[in-house]
Amino acid sequence: MPPLVALFAWPVVVAILFQRLRLPLAILVAIVAGYLLLPSSTEIDLPLLPALNKHTVPVLSVLLMIVLVAARDRTAHHVPGLLPRHPLARLFLLLVAVGAFLTVITNGETLVYGPTVIPGLRPYDGFSEVLTAIMLILPLLVARKYLADPASHRLLLLVLCIAGLAYSLLALFEVRMSPQLNRWVYGFFPHSWAQHFRGGGFRPVVFLGHGLWLAIFFSATVLATLGLARVDPKRRGLFLAAAVWLLLTLVLCKSLGALAITLALIPFAFFLGIRGQLLVAAIIAGLFLTYPMVRASNLVPLDRIMDAAASIDEQRASSLQTRLVNEDRLLAKAQERPLFGWGGWSRWRVFNEDGVDITISDGAWIIEIGARGWMGYAGKFGLLTVPILLLFLGRRRSGVGMETSVLALIMAGNLMDMIPNGTMTVLTWLFAGALWGRLEWQGQEVAQTEREPASALRSAYRRPVSEPTAALAEMPTIPSAHETVYTRQTQRVYRQKRSPR
Incomplete structure (x- = not known):
């Protein structure tokens, strides 16, 4: 396979990965597999732009797919x-x-x-x-x-x-x-052959440099x-x-x-x-x-x-x-x-x-x-x-x-x-x-934990009230300025009658 063909084909591979896998797994497989499988010592050196090689092509492909599909991935x-x-x-x-x-x-x-x-x-x-x-x-x-x-x-x-x-x-x-x-x-071969013959055996390279x-x-x-x-x-x-x-x-x-x-x-x-x-x-x-x-x-x-x-x-x-x-x-x-x-x-x-x-x-x-x-x-x-x-x-x-x-x-x-x-x-x-x-x-996580007490209070405030509490809520309120012994006793008797035994 011509090395440049492999580089140009990798964005297609990354697009398939992002369609089949969850976002974190797609990112990892695209970058790790690109590093391990794409050819070394091969790059496209464009004017002003960084060189396109096995280190940059997978990352750029991932970045492009993140822009296109990450917003739709609710699980990420x-x-x-x-x-x-x-x-x-x-x-x-x-x-x-x-x-x-x-x-x-x-x-x-x-x-x-x-x-x-x-x-x-x-x-x-x-x-x-x-x-x-x-x-x-x-x-x-x-x-x-x-x-x-x-x-x-x-x-x-x-x-x-x-x-x-x-x-x-x-x-x-x-x-x-x-x-x-x-x-x-x-x-x-991406490097010097002499450096990979050691001790009567071979040092592997596979597709790395x-x-x-x-x-x-x-x-x-x-x-x-x-x-x-x-x-x-x-x-x-x-x-x-x-x-x-x-x-x-x-x-x-x-x-x-x-x-x-x-x-x-x-x-x-x-x-x-x-x-x-x-x-x-x-x-x-x-x-x-x-x-x-x-x-x-x-x-x-x-x-x-x-x-x-x-x-x-x-x-x-x-x-x-x-x-x-x-x-x-x-x-x-x-x-x-x-x-x-x-x-x-x-x-x-x-x-x-x-x-x-x-x-x-x-x-x-x-x-x-x-x-x-x-x-x-x-x-x-x-x-x-x-x-x-x-x-x-x-x-x-x-x-x-x-x-x-x-x-x-x-x-x-x-x-x-x-x-x-x-x-x-x-x-x-x-x-x-x-x-x-x-x-x-x-x-x-810390910020979310710090917000939980306020959320708990709000949810408790909105929780449906029980029957005794609802009965008390229906009672007419008496201004404290006109509060007497009789009115306080009346309220206690009313609460006792309405409360469940």
Whole structure:
């Protein structure tokens, strides 16, 4: 199938999903299936507009169908408004949008590295960068509005579990037969073949851009399935068996980082309560948010990390050493323009005197700081980390359930993987949006609870009166100024005669 045909056909698939499924399920299946099945490294780059690819086409299709059919879906629960109401969320959104434009404005000069010439950015590019930033956070806005309630969080975990089980069959096929599915279906291989031949075997890719992306997806499915085993005790055995299957698939994906993250989080997902899970997720989110500053200050014990990696695998230790050297180079260049960064078009990368690019960029955090500076980093990763912190701080007031705390753990695992890898995907923003929505959903519940006493009083006031009360209502009222002993006695006798024995 030509890759562009698959992209253009996906809106039709999304329209069918919205006709057959409830709104939250249709949103989840459209975005998750689009991420897993559409071709990587294929996009339509229109002038000024953001690129249309497997990350943007499903979300735009979902947004279009929401506009067309969401108003008719009476069963959908959602929070009001398109933008988050929390002031921190709005601040981060402003940083992302304004920071993208200021990055372009401050990078108008041409960069020359020997024979390599990189043109400066124009104001025209600023509008494109802002639209690209908006497109990036659209999954967050959609999930925050329509996937905010606890039932939607349980549904999200279930969709991850089922998608992981189905995708594991394709991954295991590539483990045995080599990564060929993308070539057979779309006619090309999305990455370097050499990186997917490891230890005498193959690292699967399926239809994602790299085996690392596939591994962190299976990591999320393992944690989601364990969460379902906690949430649904009646089918605990079934979900535990599915979690073991997915964990074995993850082991065969040959990704040490994703496997280590999963093994570290499994005890917390399976044994800790809601408070403990949110505490662990909040600690990881806080460490990730401050990691670049600690890394730039040379406070990370790199020697101990290298020794630990070498004790496991010398080849992996060498790969880690290469990443750390490149991080140092990129950090040094990023410090030259710390606030707004260097912009796109590889301007943030390091070139030697011969104009050759000598850097390997892996971590999502260093890519963001180099391209868009600390302002872009604070806005983008604030949106990803702060909802976890807020959920932990307000756990007693918000009444968070196990489905939400497990989702926070999944988000924390993705954050851990974004330190060495650039595994920020549409699913990452979907998880973050669901967590932001849970904060506002609790606000809705609190507001409704606060209104209930007044509603109860009104309903009691309108309740049909009993026979004695009706009889009293028929009695003539006597002004207090003319009230006498006789009139009070008469009223008591009348009440006694009319009251039931």
